[in-house]
Amino acid sequence: MNTTQTELDHTIELYQQHVMTTYGRARVEFERGEGAYLWDSEGRRYLDFLVGIGVNGVGHCHPAVVEAIQKQAARLIHTSNLYYIAQQAEVAEILCRQAGMDKVFLCNSGTEANEAAIKICRKRGRAMRPDKTVLIVAEGSFHGRSYGALSLTAQEKYQTPFAPLVPDVRIVPWNDPQALWDAVDDRACGIFLEPIQGEMGVRPASVEFLQSARQAADEHAALLVFDEIQTGCGRTGDYFAYQGYGVIPDIISIAKAMGGGVPIGACAARGEAAEILQPGDHGTTYGGGPLACSAAAAALRVIENEDLPGNARRMGATFREGLEALRSKFGHLEVRGRGLMLAMVLAKPVAKDVAGLALEDGLIINAIGADVLRFLPPLIITQEHITEALQKLNRALESVA
Numbered sequence: 001m002n003t004t005q006t007e008l009d010h011t012i013e014l015y016q017q018h019v020m021t022t023y024g025r026a027r028v029e030f031e032r033g034e035g036a037y038l039w040d041s042e043g044r045r046y047l048d049f050l051v052g053i054g055v056n057g058v059g060h061c062h063p064a065v066v067e068a069i070q071k072q073a074a075r076l077i078h079t080s081n082l083y084y085i086a087q088q089a090e091v092a093e094i095l096c097r098q099a100g101m102d103k104v105f106l107c108n109s110g111t112e113a114n115e116a117a118i119k120i121c122r123k124r125g126r127a128m129r130p131d132k133t134v135l136i137v138a139e140g141s142f143h144g145r146s147y148g149a150l151s152l153t154a155q156e157k158y159q160t161p162f163a164p165l166v167p168d169v170r171i172v173p174w175n176d177p178q179a180l181w182d183a184v185d186d187r188a189c190g191i192f193l194e195p196i197q198g199e200m201g202v203r204p205a206s207v208e209f210l211q212s213a214r215q216a217a218d219e220h221a222a223l224l225v226f227d228e229i230q231t232g233c234g235r236t237g238d239y240f241a242y243q244g245y246g247v248i249p250d251i252i253s254i255a256k257a258m259g260g261g262v263p264i265g266a267c268a269a270r271g272e273a274a275e276i277l278q279p280g281d282h283g284t285t286y287g288g289g290p291l292a293c294s295a296a297a298a299a300l301r302v303i304e305n306e307d308l309p310g311n312a313r314r315m316g317a318t319f320r321e322g323l324e325a326l327r328s329k330f331g332h333l334e335v336r337g338r339g340l341m342l343a344m345v346l347a348k349p350v351a352k353d354v355a356g357l358a359l360e361d362g363l364i365i366n367a368i369g370a371d372v373l374r375f376l377p378p379l380i381i382t383q384e385h386i387t388e389a390l391q392k393l394n395r396a397l398e399s400v401a
């Protein structure tokens with residue numbers, strides 16, 4: 001056993017003693033990252049097609065993000081929302097412009113972005129009539145782990161141990177426009193949907209499903225909220241996935257890639273929805289602080305300036321073609337997703353084995369459920385990265401065939 005292995009063993013021992021076991025972790029510790037690559041504590045290199053669950057969209061340690069963090073950290077780290085913060089205003093302007101929204105509330109995570117959206121829907125609804133409190137969500141959704149966001153996460157494994165949840169949540173079947181239409185009435189204050197369900201295995205919504213949600217929201221004076229935490233910031237080939245669908249929501253929640261790796265989230269709203277929260281209604285100590293916003297402003301400018309949505313579209317099409325070839329070669333079932341948010345549905349429940357073999361071979365991919373492989377490469381990838389990933393994936397699929 002070499003020194004670094006002993007160090008990793010020591011870390012694992014400390015985890016066993018002192019870190020709550022909320023995650024099953026792979027036996028790897030990454031030490032350094034650059035672009036599409038990570039290096040572990042033994043110096044082995046990995047091509048990263050998961051990027052921290054979609055967070056490092058601009059790649060690992062993008063120089064613009066690193067420089068922004070270094071400069072800001074040396075000047076000012078935190079002041080609080082009792083004062084103006086120039087970097088927060090800058091992030092708000094970029095997000096509103098790209099998202100077609102009017103105003104944002106900045107927070108620290110995706111879950112918190114959804115909490116803000118829930119509170120906007122409920123406050124507005126109750127002001128219209130006291131029982132206008134119902135939130136509509138889709139089966140298989142994932143919106144986060146706090147009580148509000150968890151209550152909108154219609155998956156038993158997440159909800160059951162923690163019941164009772166926040167009341168007045170109605171679950172509709174995924175991609176059934178008629179069922180959605182039927183479930184919405186005048187008691188609905190908000191409809192929450194992911195344009196592509198990420199944690200459920202990359203299941204894209206149909207255009208008809210999102211259109212039905214828009215019409216139902218209009219018909220019953222509810223707000224339409226798109227959770228773009230995973231699909232946003234260029235991932236699907238548009239800056240926000242809703243733009244590719246042509247269905248415009250009232251609110252979107254944003255997080256993951258917007259901070260270039262630093263924790264930050266945003267709830268963006270337009271029109272009436274942007275004016276609901278007033279002083280005292282909602283808040284956060286850290287949200288929108290100078291350090292996180294410097295990183296986010298840098299990451300968002302990179303996404304614009306390097307046209308990463310365009311690259312996601314182009315590289316997504318190439319990667320998808322390669323995945324299709326592997327799918328048919330090995331008799332797997334389906335390739336689905338948009339841009340660089342893609343998944344392969346396997347014919348056998350071997351996704352964890354494939355992801356494990358790929359990791360040993362220096363490729364990071366994600367098994368989401370027993371039979372789905374999820375791919376979230378950085379949006380800066382090139383043809384060479386795709387070729388390397390497909391070669392490694394081919395080897396892993398061969399080993400389990």
Ligand SMILES: *Cc1c(COP(=O)(O)O)cnc(C)c1O
Pocket residue numbers: 109110111112142143144145194198199227228229230255256
């Ligand atoms: C990751 C994710 C969340 C939760 O975001 P956190 O930053 O982990 O709180 C919510 N919704 C979707 C669609 C996500 O992908």
